Amino acid sequence: MTKEPITKAESNRICDHMNRDHNDSIFKYVIHYSEINEPNVVRMLGINSSYMTIEVDGDEIDIPFDHTLLDSKDAHRTLVKMLKDITN
DSSP states (O other): OOOOOOHHHHHHHHHHHHHHHOOOHHHHHHHHHOOOOSSSSSSEEOOOOEEEEEETTTTTEEOOSSSSOOOOOHHHHHHHHHHHHHOO
């Protein structure tokens, strides 16, 4: 079994940062990468090497990444790229 490259502490740090400073980006991820067009409340709950888990109006959804993340730096690059892909 391969060890998860993103630790629980790193996931918590990323989620805290996204929820506090980039909540608008989480809305954009939900609208673009799911079938939910008008979310009211979103909160990033966790991130691992395969997907991010977001609470949307009380329900949890997983949004997969296009590759397996290598570490928290790759998570940052990937989240930024996903946002740029949405806005371009």
